Amino acid sequence: MSLVKILFLIAIVGHLICGCCDCLITYVPGGKKFDFTKMSDNRSMSETFAKMPLKNINISMLAGCLAILMIACGYYGIYLWMSEFSKTFSVIILIAIGLFLSFGVAHHVFCGVAEWFYVRMGMTEDARQAVVKFFKDTSVTMAGCYLGLITLGVVLFISVVTGTTSLPQWACVINYIPFALLIMPFRIGGAGNWSGALMFFGLLLLI
Numbered sequence: 001m002s003l004v005k006i007l008f009l010i011a012i013v014g015h016l017i018c019g020c021c022d023c024l025i026t027y028v029p030g031g032k033k034f035d036f037t038k039m040s041d042n043r044s045m046s047e048t049f050a051k052m053p054l055k056n057i058n059i060s061m062l063a064g065c066l067a068i069l070m071i072a073c074g075y076y077g078i079y080l081w082m083s084e085f086s087k088t089f090s091v092i093i094l095i096a097i098g099l100f101l102s103f104g105v106a107h108h109v110f111c112g113v114a115e116w117f118y119v120r121m122g123m124t125e126d127a128r129q130a131v132v133k134f135f136k137d138t139s140v141t142m143a144g145c146y147l148g149l150i151t152l153g154v155v156l157f158i159s160v161v162t163g164t165t166s167l168p169q170w171a172c173v174i175n176y177i178p179f180a181l182l183i184m185p186f187r188i189g190g191a192g193n194w195s196g197a198l199m200f201f202g203l204l205l206l207i
Helices: 003-026 042-048 054-082 087-120 125-137 139-161 169-173 176-186 191-206
Strands: none
Touching: 003 054, 003 087, 003 191, 042 125, 054 087, 054 139, 054 191, 087 125, 087 139, 125 139, 139 169, 139 176, 176 191
């Protein structure tokens, strides 16, 4: 098995782990699910997180950092593969990997930290206001993470659809972005990571 395919396998496992980490801070024992649209309603938030164990958040933060590093390995595999076809695309991919990895780790940890402090501070209105402000003040990490991720998806899509790579043009749909657009309307936890795992599995079979 080639190095590129090994890196894709690592990324698949990474996405699955990261998806589970997302679920740990999204789903609460007892059947509750966190909804970002209700962050302004402390009554709803406190009811949602009433049974959230802090250990779930800790596991999510720590395992998520390792998972994101594993995912970045997969994108590095795309960089190595793309280097055979386009220097320009491969350089853009390498820069995007740096954005995704650096900002992605920070964003994942900050999301967990905000939730940890909300639960630890007793889920009061003051706690809600504090974590909402923290989340807004650190939102640049979310922007940087998704800018890198979207750039990776767009470059891969363009390179395949224009015939730059060895893949058939129809394979442009084997991409994080189309999969995410299909999965996200179902509002399931870890949707982005399930999309990424599907993409790397498809690429593993095609390349």
